[in-house]
Amino acid sequence: MAPVPDGPEALAERLSDRGSLAAVRLVSRDAVAAGQAAAGLGSGATVAAVAALTGGNREAVRSALGELRRVGVAWPDGNVVCLVPPVLERWKRAKGQLEVTGPPPVELGRSGSDGELRSSVQQLLRTAYALVDTSKPIVGLQRGGVGAKERQRLGAALGVDDDYLLVVLDLLFAAGLLVQTGTAFGVTARYERWREATPARQWAERAWAWFWLSHSPTARRSAAVSKVESSRSRAARWAVLRAGRGGLSVEGVAAAAYWFCPAVHQYVVGVVREAEIVGVVAGDALSVCGEALLSAGNAGALAASVAEVVVPMQCEVEVLDDLKAVVFGQLTVEAARVLEASAESLVEDGARVWKFTTASVRAAFAQGWTRESLLASLAELTQQNVPWALRALLGEQGRGQVRVREVACCVMAEAKVIAEVVRLPGFVELAPTVAGSAMASSELVARLQAEGFAVVKDPSSGSVVVRRVRKARAVAPVEEVEPVAVDLPDLDADELSTAQIVRARNRALSEKAVALLTGAIDELSDVRIDYVDGKGESSRRTITPIRWDGPFLLAWCHMREAERQFRVERIKSVSPT
Template identity: 30%
Template structure:
């Protein structure tokens, strides 16, 4: 028997079905309408679609769940919501295939949504459901309290349920209840159906079936009782209009000016933190993450505050500019490339990283209460920001030109209206923190989207071009003052910043200028880095705006230079302790040992710049029999090291996906409708990178039976197909085709797998190569490469 959704889909026009496919791309590939309907009603797919709807549509779904399925008459829904115009909300839900009318006009809903809300509208389960869990004696006692005497015992549940659904009778009974019981029942009716047991105030209500025990020290109020106690005037909430958003003047020139200043300062501060991590790595706590003490230290050194430092740290780490080494956070090789890039390229990296940053680094706490976790620790409490941040940009993008949001509280309300399922309530912490970060990065200024913000929201690939047109060029010269400071107006170029960071201490950066101060210690550090007094002064004169340096700075450098190196320290790789001076002399003169660079420290003590292992090997190769010892003189036992190969890919690194084909959704919809519910559809592929209409979109997977993709030249498709057919008799043809496609063309696929020990799991893998019955794949569950036996794969689905 066809499902209600399948029957409804079969009656859609190609344009209507194409719109559903465009809004629900995760349901593809679909070879027929049966498959499409099944995928549209998967719990994960339906929940993902619901997370995109605005408040009125979410309220309709919750109201339907409160009324209970499998279908609801439109009049019942309208009565519950106060008889508003539901046309727009229902049309929006139909475009997502979440709610639709059946042939009789009743409203149907995707099956997982009936149970999506734990307590829809704050209501518990129906009385009939709770009565089914009650034993016979208790049921008889409840019926006796209400003086219910059905003709047949098996009608008792229905009879008691009918009484509890009689709002007037329930309200009259509760009026006669003890005061504490009335207060408790009123709270359960309005604030949620669950109460803790034991509670003396519950006894009276339990005897009458106004609440039911669950056997776990909790009691639940039936849906009908709560509705009755809310009164005859109660209606479920329905808010069809976006909350008013007060605006203020935000002239384009002022927005641009503030955004450029903020973006420039962000580059200065982020660059300063990353530079700091390069010469003074940030320590990681034993429990993981970077703690408040290190954040305060970094903030003091770069002239920022702890909150901002946390943001720059999170962005640098997420962008791959920072990494972990020896329990510290230090720059990666990618940082050197980023630092040498143009200001526009550097800012584009920070902004695109921020858009997908899985935390709100500048928030004053965590959702639900409590302080922030240590920086860089993953925190699932912030997961809603992944939808909330793009949603905020889209919201601000709807404001009229020259206007900006006046109050953050109203922005919170408006964003909650747009994303009610995603954003927690209250969402103030998340939204206000996101707004703060947007201002720090120059994405938002004066409450309006800046040119950077608009590019980030609408066309991230244009960010570099937008930045190049707005951000000033990096400054390659500095102004040296008589107070031993150097001032760089604007964003310092990488070579200039490197020179000044080497010879001076960065003291401030405000977006308009950066300041460094020379001290005896900073100059000494430059000399330690390889400069001499003469070469340092020459380098500083080259970058001086007027080609000259203040006399006081020259005196400082020359004075430190005269004292530098009066005491010299030599690095020694190892020390040789020899039993006789004669043998020591022999070693010093041995031609075969010249590579060791031996030097006499005492008659029987020699030094070598080479490591102890290298020195031991060289001595043995020259015919001597040395013995190793530690710093205390104890003998060192030398064992052959175990060799370990470097993995082909770091854990967590995902291979780049091949370009996805583009499918004409209108044509696909037409073929699905023409072929009915059994024959597979054959969509036309539009060349990737070519022009496409709004109903043509890239798909992560090729639809079955479409033209053959370009196979990987290293793995001929026919060879892979033959191997898969030979080793997977347990799979059907469609599952084998999906597996072959994943191996040949690339991309993720979901498999059901049973190990040799009998353990079963479902996981998403990305096949890398096939060797007979063995498939090497990147396993997202384990974040590592794994080998899977084809004969142990029990199912294959699109990821």
């Protein structure tokens, strides 16, 4: 698995400050306890000595030290345990000594059925198809991303909640299938190849992208989750999934994350929910696909491992007498093309259906479809079972009838630009690339320019041609390569250190006090503080930091014998216990 150094370069990186300290995030509380004991014992750090110091039995100590060896921060020198310098120096400064207790009891989880697993995987793929193939254009924010109102619209159209939609969107981006230019979203060249691949390959690329995603899609939308917290979500994801092997309850592992991944236990929020969405967890245990994900070396190997589980869904379209089309199985590119062109997409009771209407059929004819071409395509999709009501609708709306609408000026542009223009008051869509308005051309030009469009008048036809003004900063093209596993040290990218956070929140503390408090927070060890509460009352307390909680430091207060929230700016001094 990726956290284990797989070559000389990876091992050299692991010996660096960043690499080794990031690797420590992946080990259990027992491994931290054994490592701190080994750091304190120095040349006398034998298994027996570490066991005596931590109060653990030798088997548990060997297992804990084995964790450190597997992530590349420890190695045996005869009977003595040696640590890489950055970790050795960090753990030498630890106050107090943790005990080696062995893992907390976690019951076996309920394994999901094959039907549950296939349902999860198929819904993930169907939602991606619907979002890109058959939904209206996605409108993004100028600063990047999709806003809450647009997500609400998309979620209602697709029949999914906001968490689910965020996962789907982020994985489309992470897998290199979707790109944003300005406020418009479009697919990359990779998307067409991905869309034509087998379902096993499609799912494998999405799951692999999620496994290596540095942030948590469902956690980062919360204002209380900082950039630092988001960047550590990957380590928490790895730790929970690895600990859940063997059929253990994933919910139980997440609840005991303080032991399984003490350095990142506060960032497990969202891991289980996202794993269920992706299909890595079914029921309350790792699915067959989840076990394969932990063992695979790349997306291709993962696809081969799940080929017998993630099988193609046959696409069958049934058009009912009320002119509603229902799709059973996997929506194909051809079916999506026909239905999107000739019917309106609806969500009824959480299921996606398509409704043929007078307006939708006329829109298809305006795009170049004929009665004969639509009937032929629908007959193929429905296995020659096109109902009489739909045949009659297609006949009534043939090219013999036209609509007349009075406009003062026409606007021509690419379909995605017209989609933005018709959202403005006073504009109507006449065709995918044409909009109309009752405004005079001079008024219309001024209105469009005020909205940020580049406008060119066409004197020969009286039309106005518009395009979106692109920002000077170009969007980098998406490379047509497989998602590449990010090296472990990247977990620290753009991340503030604990010392920087403490200093930013309390500039009155001395350097020694900052160092003591930082060490206690990083090592989850005891420290004594002089604190002034909100009423102005001073007290001296011994605390054991647990995690950051928004603007607060959550810690165990030995005086109150309970968890308490402390504001760092109210800490007047810090001293060792």
